[in-house]
Amino acid sequence: MEAFEYNASAARVIFGSGTVSRLCDEVARQKLTAPLLLSTPEQVGQVKQLKVLLQGKVAGIFSGATMHTPSAITEKALAYVELTKADAVISIGGGSTIGLGKAISIRTGLPHICIPTTYAGSEMTPILGETQDGKKTTRSDPKILPGTVIYDVDLTMTLPVGMSATSGVNAIAHAVEALYSRNANPIISLLAIEGIKQLSTSLPKIVTSPSDLVSRQSALYGAWLCGTCLGAVGMSLHHKLCHTLGGSFNMPHAETHTIILPHALAYNAPALPEVMKSLAGALPDSDGDAIVGLNRLLQSLKVKRGLKDLGFKEEQIDLAAQIAVGNPYWNPRPVEIGPIRELLRRAWAGEDAR
Ligand code: NAD
Numbered sequence: 001m002e003a004f005e006y007n008a009s010a011a012r013v014i015f016g017s018g019t020v021s022r023l024c025d026e027v028a029r030q031k032l033t034a035p036l037l038l039s040t041p042e043q044v045g046q047v048k049q050l051k052v053l054l055q056g057k058v059a060g061i062f063s064g065a066t067m068h069t070p071s072a073i074t075e076k077a078l079a080y081v082e083l084t085k086a087d088a089v090i091s092i093g094g095g096s097t098i099g100l101g102k103a104i105s106i107r108t109g110l111p112h113i114c115i116p117t118t119y120a121g122s123e124m125t126p127i128l129g130e131t132q133d134g135k136k137t138t139r140s141d142p143k144i145l146p147g148t149v150i151y152d153v154d155l156t157m158t159l160p161v162g163m164s165a166t167s168g169v170n171a172i173a174h175a176v177e178a179l180y181s182r183n184a185n186p187i188i189s190l191l192a193i194e195g196i197k198q199l200s201t202s203l204p205k206i207v208t209s210p211s212d213l214v215s216r217q218s219a220l221y222g223a224w225l226c227g228t229c230l231g232a233v234g235m236s237l238h239h240k241l242c243h244t245l246g247g248s249f250n251m252p253h254a255e256t257h258t259i260i261l262p263h264a265l266a267y268n269a270p271a272l273p274e275v276m277k278s279l280a281g282a283l284p285d286s287d288g289d290a291i292v293g294l295n296r297l298l299q300s301l302k303v304k305r306g307l308k309d310l311g312f313k314e315e316q317i318d319l320a321a322q323i324a325v326g327n328p329y330w331n332p333r334p335v336e337i338g339p340i341r342e343l344l345r346r347a348w349a350g351e352d353a354r
Contacts, residue, residue, distance in 0.1 A: 004185040005183065005185065006188070009228060009231055011123075011147060012147065012148045013148075013149045013151065014149070016151070017153045017217065018152065019152040020050070020053065020150060023053055024054060026150065027054065027088075027090075030113075032087050034057070034058065034059040034087045035054070035059060035089065035090045036061075036088070037058055037090050038061075038062050038063075038065055038089055038090065038097050039062075039092050039093050041063050043097070046117070050090065050092055062076075062077050062100075065093060065097040065100040066096055068131040068136055068247075069099035069103050069128070069129060071131065073100065074100060077100060078104060081104060081108060081110070086110065088113065089105055089111075089112050090112075091112065091115065098114050099122060099129065099130075102144050102146065105143075105146070106144050113147070113150065114148070114149045115152065115155065116223075117158075118159060118167045119171040120253070121171050121224075121226055123149045123227060124149070124230065125144075125231035126140050126141055128144045129243075136247035151220055153213065156216055156219070161206065164219070165203055165206070167223075168202075168301075169203070169257060169258040169261060169297075170254040170257040171199055171222060171226035171227065173257045174195075174227065175225070175226040178191075178226075181235065182234055184233055188229050189278075191225045191226075193278060195223070195224075197282050198219065199219055199223065200293075200297055201284055202218035202222065203219060203297070204301060234330065236330060237267060237331045240331075241344075244320055248319075248323055249312060249316060251307070255310055258301075259310070260347055263346055263347045263353045264343070266291050266354055267343050268331065268333050269291065270333065272332055285297075291353050291354060305351075305352075307347050307350075308350065309350065317341060317344045317345055317348055321337055321341040
């Protein structure tokens with residue numbers, strides 16, 4: 001075995017069904033008296049239930065979280081933190097709400113309890129992406145990692161089928177890139193393979209039967225493992241392409257990850273014979289070929305396959321390719337403009353990866 005480095009995440013995790021009822025104990029355990037509850041406008045119902053659970057003992061509710069953590073929203077939330085003298089933040093939602101929790105926590109030093117309701121994995125990472133004047137910047141700091149995460153599968157039952165599918169593939173993408181990360185290590189690779197297995201078997205069942213508790217549980221568990229991978233090792237081509245498409249072209253996060261993943265993997269495949277073998281073993285119905293397995297998985301999830309279906313224009317491909325290769329980063333195969341342009345063209349057109 002080659003020498004490696006492994007940094008364990010320090011978060012405390014509570015996982016199961018009905019676990020949100022443990023929030024009261026958790027707040028008491030940390031001696032918190034006035035947590036500020038965070039959500040998007042769409043999840044006001046769930047955040048109000050948290051307030052009831054905490055018997056109204058909260059600093060308040062801020063329901064303005066939105067995609068890409070815009071600084072203007074963070075400023076508003078910070079003013080509310082000050083006004084209400086909050087002593088913690090509790091985020092309930094997906095990566096957008098958790099992003100706001102991280103943005104507040106890193107600026108104020110307040111503890112952050114996360115209750116994730118999608119499969120995006122932000123709760124397991126020390127990474128924060130923020131947007132100002134239309135520009136998204138990302139930073140990493142161990143202090144950004146939320147201290148406590150409560151996974152309650154019951155709260156994911158309302159995640160719409162389409163969002164469940166794309167959010168789940170977003171999680172799979174973290175694990176896929178962890179397998180060929182520059183700082184890949186055997187511990188994280190174990191989590192990555194298990195995360196991919198859990199999600200790739202449960203997501204098709206969720207699509208046909210969204211209230212199947214066992215599949216929902218397996219997907220959330222897989223999402224936790226995949227989020228841990230994202231937080232532990234560096235990502236490459238796939239995440240950089242999605243960052244470009246999200247940050248510079250405002251493409252939706254999970255849907256974009258879903259479309260790009262098989263193409264990014266096909267691009268890197270010639271440099272990764274061993275990883276491709278393990279991946280093929282982790283994906284059901286792959287016939288020994290990871291790209292075939294991914295293409296079939298996406299087909300079974302009935303997700304959009306073309307960037308053109310998300311409003312991305314063919315004439316934007318050149319600019320996206322230039323931005324994606326303009327900022328050099330490590331990747332197992334050299335990142336070259338011609339092949340990247342062709343990758344984006346195929347993804348735009350919705351062709352199968354190969
Ligand atoms: P999201 O948080 O934007 O949620 C999408 C929509 O689904 C929102 O309206 C939300 O309220 C709703 N929703 C969430 N859970 C629901 C549920 N259980 N039932 C009903 N509705 C629900 O989506 P996301 O994909 O989780 O997060 C995307 C954002 O997170 C992006 O900004 C992305 O950059 C960021 N992200 C960051 C990291 C990181 O490590 N920093 C990791 C992954 C994603």
